[in-house]
Amino acid sequence: MPPAPERLRPPEGLWRRRVASFGHAFRGVWAALGSEVHLRFHAIATVVVIGLGLYYSISRVEWALVAISVACVWSAELMNTAIEALTDLASPGFHPLAGKAKDVAAGAVLLAAIGALVVGGLVFIPKIFTL
DSSP states (O other), rough: OOOOOGGGGGTTTTHHHHHHHHHHHHHHHHHHHHHHHHHHHHHHHHHHHHHHHHHHHHOHHHHHHHHHHHHHHHHHHHHHHHHHHHHHHOOOOOOOHHHHHHHHHHHHHHHHHHHHHHHHHHHHHHHHHTT
């Protein structure tokens, strides 16, 4: 088979940059875990939920709902952390808009956590009470 034409080949270093971007993302998650108490709480909750899911042998659909819920909470918490850091950088002193940005970001985490709590209740409460 002849080599691909130049225009179809990825630029040199493209794959290396793609792999490096995953490294940056994981570094960001670890940095947030190291500095954010709420994210550590979510990490513990994630481990507990996975343990409950394994113990109760939840279905694939239930796993999907739990996984989406966990991902939403983690994503919201990481975005909240990023917004707080950028807000502190841009507005080291008090400003009402900076406070509003932080409050709205925290509200997104709250809504995601409430949604995850509802999903967890719908999945696990019937299983707990059938014991």
